[in-house]
Amino acid sequence: MNNQVKILGCGLAKAQQKITNFDLEKRVETSDEWIVQRTGISSRYITIDENTSDLAVRASLQAIESAHIQNKDIDVILVATMTPDCLTPSTACLVQAKLGLNDVPIFAIDINAACSGFLYAFQLASDLINRYQKILIIGSETLSKMLNWDDRSTCVLFGDGAGAMIIGQGSSQLFHYANSEGDLSGVLKANGLTLTQNLQNQIPIDQFLTMQGNDVFRFAVRVLKESIENVLKQAHLTIDDIDLIIPHQANYRIINHVAKRMKVDISKFYMNLQEFGNTSAASIPIAYAQAHEAGLIDEHKRVILVGFGSGLTYGATLIDKVGGEECVK
Numbered sequence: 619m620n621n622q623v624k625i626l627g628c629g630l631a632k633a634q635q636k637i638t639n640f641d642l643e644k645r646v647e648t649s650d651e652w653i654v655q656r657t658g659i660s661s662r663y664i665t666i667d668e669n670t671s672d673l674a675v676r677a678s679l680q681a682i683e684s685a686h687i688q689n690k691d692i693d694v695i696l697v698a699t700m701t702p703d704c705l706t707p708s709t710a711c712l713v714q715a716k717l718g719l720n721d722v723p724i725f726a727i728d729i730n731a732a733c734s735g736f737l738y739a740f741q742l743a744s745d746l747i748n749r750y751q752k753i754l755i756i757g758s759e760t761l762s763k764m765l766n767w768d769d770r771s772t773c774v775l776f777g778d779g780a781g782a783m784i785i786g787q788g789s790s791q792l793f794h795y796a797n798s799e800g801d802l803s804g805v806l807k808a809n810g811l812t813l814t815q816n817l818q819n820q821i822p823i824d825q826f827l828t829m830q831g832n833d834v835f836r837f838a839v840r841v842l843k844e845s846i847e848n849v850l851k852q853a854h855l856t857i858d859d860i861d862l863i864i865p866h867q868a869n870y871r872i873i874n875h876v877a878k879r880m881k882v883d884i885s886k887f888y889m890n891l892q893e894f895g896n897t898s899a900a901s902i903p904i905a906y907a908q909a910h911e912a913g914l915i916d917e918h919k920r921v922i923l924v925g926f927g928s929g930l931t932y933g934a935t936l937i938d939k940v941g942g943e944e945c946v947k
């Protein structure tokens with residue numbers, strides 16, 4: 619599908635507390651060396667007392683400012699998350715209230731496609747753009763509340779955070795691909811959520827996030843390549859026509875494998891996982907906002923966003939000529 623939009627603004631929110639690999643060495647049997655070599659991650663941020671909607675609001679306010687619009691201009695709020703504040707109201711409705719928009723007519727929903735959630739939300743947003751003027755798309759997560767801080771195979775990988783983007787009608791072309799492979803085997807799953815305090819988690823052991831890391835690794839390499847190739851084909855472009863690829867920030871080695879298989883220089887892939895770890899649905903919009911802030915995205919650029927996650931889900935969006943306005947301070 620090919621939709622025309624304009625990216626009007628973007629923003630991000632870091633969670634309050636930075637946890638380094640050295641901090642985790644004191645908690646579980648791991649080492650900075652192992653984590654860096656196997657994943658590329660050096661630190662991550664986790665929340666102290668902010669929940670998913672709070673991070674979402676902070677990222678949204680930055681995006682609203684960079685888009686030079688007012689809160690009340692927003693027509694739609696889509697929140698991609700697998701760690702909502704609660705089952706209902708949706709995080710999108712909480713964000714609406716916290717932005718002071720409870721009296722403004724708004725289409726507000728959450729989307730759970732795990733780490734692919736932002737890509738799914740982006741696709742829905744561009745399908746809604748003919749009916750609405752300004753769509754706020756957020757990826758926000760507090761994964762720390764579903765982590766077992768005694769499980770070294772998962773707790774070193776993830777972090778909290780939020781990224782936001784505002785789109786309106788415009789002339790950038792989007793090419794989307796999204797897919798899922800319904801999985802009952804539990805290759806990557808979690809059942810429970812409570813806010814973490816000082817790396818303590820209160821939920822029962824069978825509710826923590828668990829993962830078969832090697833299976834997810836192989837799946838990720840396969841579907842990232844497939845997703846990039848799909849959107850390139852739709853746009854009649856080759857990888858050489860692309861200026862920047864913003865992948866889901868899970869593991870440097872996964873991204874490196876994809877780059878090698880596609881014979882693409884690794885420098886074409888934007889990465890901030892060293893600092894943030896894997897923030898699930900927030901990882902792509904946080905990386906987009908940082909890449910923009912670093913001056914890597916201007917209106918002439920062709921950018922691919924690509925990700926994968928639990929579900930199993932995956933997808934990509936090719937933005938042909940970002941064509942946008944100022945984005946992030």
Ligand code: UT7
Nearest residue numbers: 647648649652656733770771774831832834835868869927
């Ligand atoms: O958003 C999607 C989220 N998921 C992912 O992206 C995960 C994808 N998978 C991965 O990133 C990698 O599979 C991991 C980083 C999770 C694991 O890396 P690996 O190279 O596949 O290691 P492994 O699971 O094969 O484990 C190798 C060794 C094991 O020890 P033995 O059996 O060889 O003695 C593990 O017990 O490393 C051990 N290990 C650790 N050692 C130190 C596992 N986690 C740790 C740790 N620190 N944190």
